[in-house]
Amino acid sequence: MSPKRTRKPTPKSDGEDSSDSYSDFRHDLKRPRSNSPWNITDNTSADNPPLKIYVLSVKFDATTYQSLVCLVEDCLLRVGKDEHSPATLRRVELSANLEEADVIVTAIRTRPRLERHVNPSLATYMTSLILITDQKSRPIVTAEWLQNSVRSGFLLPCADYAALRDFRKETARLCPDQKQGDVIAPEQLGAPPKPQVFRDPEELVDARDAAALDHTSRYSCQRGSPLSCPNQGLVRELDVIRRCRFVEGEERSVLSYSRAIALTSMAAYPSPITAEKLHSGVAKLPFLGEKILSMIEEYTGAGKIAEAQEAILSSPRFQSLSAFTAIYGIGPHTARKLYALGLRTLEELDRYYEVTPGDASTEAPSHVASDKHYTEEVEAEISIKVGLALRHDFGQLISREEAEEINRVVMEVLASIQEDCKSLIVGGYRRGKPQSNDVDIVITHSDWNSGSKKVKGLSKKLVQVLHERSMFLYFSDLSGFHEHNTLRTHNWDSLEKALTVLCLPSNAGGRRIHRRVDLIFATPEVFWTAVVGWTGSTMFQRDLRLWAKQQKGMKFDSSGISRRRDSKLYFPKSEREVFEILGLAYVHPSLRNADA
Known part of the structure; x- marks a missing residue:
């Protein structure tokens, strides 16, 4: 959409909250003035055009987009690093x-989305991911580049504001703060550097990474x-049996069927399983016992597994227990x-x-406001009441767009508490799911x-501010940092986290929907282990975790990697490096869906 000239946003009234708006941004701008001690004037000419x-409107809300457009109006920027630079x-x-x-x-941070919103007839993409149109190279930057340039009065370097973060070098070379006449041809850009940070799951899987994976692995x-x-x-049929074992508390059997789905490569088997392949290939996969093999053979012949369809799905007990465990706060033990007690339906609950x-x-008293501490039994009952209500x-499943909006709002609130934080949406979203439960x-x-000190304690502070802004309802867990558990005396990681129920402001009078949002805070040195662990x-x-222990003599969880024999800690600086430390081939996030 072509940008239109708009009026400047009108000031808010005294009672309105402007903390999340850019509408007052222009009041604090430092612009060159006629009476400035720099004593410089606009020297725009043919030699200095x-x-x-161009502001790509996609993903900007209306207020932000209009503010960015307003910033450009009647704007002069000084080319130079400081006031002692030549007056240009x-x-x-x-x-x-x-x-x-x-x-x-742009607000878009990934190549595939950028391609979707740019007319293919106007743009093509080189391997360097720098936009090329009509043989002219252009840097692609975030809104902060424009905002900070106008605020400082200087044309700032683009490198720190590259929208495509893996290509800061190329963005720096294309930035208009270069000397006039310095034209950089596309062929001068050279090969792109090796990415040092994670690749967004929307990007294509690297064929070389995929070739290193083995569907027969344990x-x-x-x-x-x-x-x-x-x-x-077949996976769905096996999952019915797994869920039945789960609600009945048969943990060993749950693991066996989970392995039948994942560890034995059912979810990763490269072709449909037929009766012919059953004994020649499938039977050789690890962990397949006779009982599960017989179920697979039954499915290849009848297209279903009788125990799943006839004994389990038709069972009133299974239906009730499944409905109960689907409620936030109710586990299989509580469901049973x-x-x-004789309860059978959610209405009876x-x-x-x-x-x-x-x-x-x-049902959700404010822990933040009252600072009350409840027993585990009371906490469990409150969680169940919140889940039922x-x-x-x-x-209602959460779309990818809504997940991104939740992340944006949370990070805007966090920025008012602590600057320079960054976040990543993980879980099913990162594995490529079109919709998620939380x-x-x-x-x-x-x-x-110095990030370790700055990130500690942010969880409670953020929950407090969310509560003050009426976006926070409840948390089921609010834990602080503690040391990485090298000896592994418990399974829960040592990250600071808040497992919350949030409700974002409604849009255009629409109903506010409560969402389960887990906020996990990691120090910079364990950020990528947290990303891998919480991506699932x-x-x-x-x-x-099993590979790290059995094959490498190491301990892995979301809060770090350590060597068991001497407790040496490892601090990966990228997601790929996590896999390298553990001696594994890199697995793209979209290929980590090992559950049903």
């Missing part, structure tokens, strides 16, 4: 056409498990206790817990050296 900015000014103008622009400002972390597989029907569906305000909200966000500070899936994560 205006700098044209460049006028900044808004470009309505992408092909005429010198710089592209460990899920050595196989590629996509969201869907050629044997998805409730069933033993409402009456038992005295809950009104849709109203959780009285909000089950209709929690039952949102998991890993947060850290961008300063490797459950079996992939389980096998990663």
